[in-house]
Amino acid sequence: MAMAPINDDNLPEGLRADLHRLTPSLPAGIAHRERDLLAQAHSALNQPRGRRTGWRWLAAGAAVAAMLLVAVTASRSGGNPAATPPAPVAVAPKPTIIDAMIAARRPGVKQPDIDQIAMAAVSIDSPEVH
């Protein structure tokens, strides 16, 4: 058997109306109860948004902290934030001829002759000899 299309007109209006009347409508005179309910609902509606604002503040704080860190790093690396500050290297002061002569004249040290001093001077100052 082919099924007839479902149409609400299949049900007489009187029956529909009586079925609808089986449950009561919202009673009148409840304006104050509705106001209380809506006040609570508005509060509930706004509560999670507050929490979301809190997350925004946290994210903004983290962003500021990150920017500060970058600025400090940049100032330490001479204005280039991408550059890492060079590690300090212990560089011994370059000895001069005078240093060699002073060392040669320390008490208890055998006095070098002039050739030794000259050799020391050459070995210190000349870039070719190391």
Added chain:
Amino acid sequence: MSPVPDDPRSDAQLVAAAAGGETSAFDALFRRHRDWTYRLAYRFTGTDADAWDVLQEAFLYLARRMPSLTLTTSLRTLLFPAIRNLAIKANTKRRKLVAGEELLAALPARSSDQSTDNLLQVLESLGLPHRQVVILRYIDDLSLEEIAEVLAIPLGTAKSRLFHAHRLLRDNPRCRKYFGQ
């Protein structure tokens, strides 16, 4: 107090506005669905006090869900299970234990009105599947699509059940006056 005119926006648009913090959009949703919610809650619980409590909890639940809510179905389909669960909770407090399936087909309390009583007997004579669809369609005002979703059945099954329910009502001697027989 003069009645506030209904907001022309759809439920989905009002939900989106309320989710964005527009409280007047939430108020419009409340005004649009409060009577339906109360009637459904009354059918499930049978008392005005419990029906109001269920209505209140249902809209507070909606308000709490609102910020993250995107309406992909009708609002009634969303509210229906919430109202049913809240009603079961209220009934449990009053030691009125009704299973969920039966609650969907629960009838309002008998009245002293002969006509109403007669109609309740007609509905009681229908089997559970047919009673459910008649009640959901003509007492709870759900569309066939909403009925299918609420009962978790295919739309075709909902249509078929309603079609057979119509036939059963037409053939019932107590309904003769409605069908002009």
